[in-house]
Amino acid sequence: MSEEYKIPEGLYYTEQHEWAKKLKNGKVVVGVTDYAQKQLHEIVYVELPEVEREAEQTRAIGAVESVKAVSDMNAPVSGTVVEVNEDLLDSPELINEDPYGEGWIAKIDPSDLEGDVIRLMDAEAYRKFVAEQAH
């Protein structure tokens, strides 16, 4: 079933279906995966984290809501939130349309990226994880 979900190479993934991508400037951009947005369907509201707040890996920093359901947005890595995607306030559906691009949620200045990524999955591992979830 995992062929149905886009899982780009080069990103890190969590078991709660968030993704993280290292940027050239050392910051990490985060969002929810294609699998997550397809499970939620029709996203109508995003609660963005506050800029400058501390993020702790696996802890909620915001939320993504569809008509029927609420899903926490957990921080894939620890650090400080330095930027949020304010376009999502008016257009939460960007997460449905482009979860790894225009639907990004926040940028984090990581405090221990090397330590954190050990606990994250690469694309191949996440692909297997999603395939198991689908059963």
Next chain:
Amino acid sequence: MDLIKTHLYAYHAEHGNIVDFGGYALPVWFDGIIPEHNAVRNGVGIFDTSHMGRAMAEGPDTERFLNHVITNDLSRLGLNEGLYTVMCEPDGGIIDDLILYKQQQGKFFIVYNAATKHKDFAWLTKNSKGYKVKLKDLSDEMAMIAVQGPDAEKTVKKICKEDLSKVARFNIALVTLSGLKGMVTRTGYTGEDGFELYVPDCPVSKPDKALKVWGDLLKAGAVPCGLGARDSLRLEAGLNLSGQDIDEKTNPLEANLRWVVKFKKEGGFIGREALIKARDEGVRKTQVGIALDRGIPRHGYEVVDGGKTIGVVTSGGMAPTLGYGIALGYVPPRYSELGTPVKIRIRNRLFEGKIVKSHPFYDETVYGWKREKK
């Protein structure tokens, strides 16, 4: 545990996104909640509501018996007219809300909720002792489809020979649907004009008739809708969900259902004394509508004022027609005036809201069955 299938399961399995809805395998959406919601507000949508409870009560004492069990007054009904009501426990708590239709003198068709249907039928049966009345549960041998939206009449007309314009709101009529014997009532759970269609002699094990009617409605242009849109539509209309907005711990006076309680009707009714006491003492909580500027209220969230929890959200969600979050909930009566500011606690943060008109939440000149015709 295996989920219970309705008559239209074959269609849902192929086209719908099926979930466990109180033990039933029903679609939460086909295409999406928002497009389905909008189809009903602006055109026409159809829903499988075969999971609901349906019963027939027949016999010389039927009217007297039913009138004793419900809070509203059946004696006001003419032939083929229906009545919305609740039935209560002796302590005034709501067992369920239901609609009764007077098909003949001494013959009533009854429709009630899915989650409560076994409890309801048992309650009716238990209280019918001593009355000359026969109760028959028709839920499994009769399919039920709701056709809802401003284009509902046009759409049902295409599969029905009879003149539907003569079927007034909350009335029932025997009709021919897709060439089959059936019934319609001009009712629904969306706030819009519409019909509920009943296909009798159609057991779940042999659902061909129901699938034929459903298929013909699709050909007539109706959009198939799931339970997600059913919930968002009924919430915008301010209609209670039994078991969630109203239950045994709530009486009809608290639930803004004073209008279905007829204290003066002949013969009394179950719960009357408790409700008189509640009326005279005044209620401690009352149902209100709440709108938020930002954030989506959900079932179970706290309503807060001045740092104190004053009430609870019983139903909430994003209103697709309005574009903001709305809720039904209970607060002390002193907060019930329209415009009163209240807050809702969402993930431990407080969101500003206010008390608004909730029955319905939308502007009735623009949406719903009373809307000004285009």
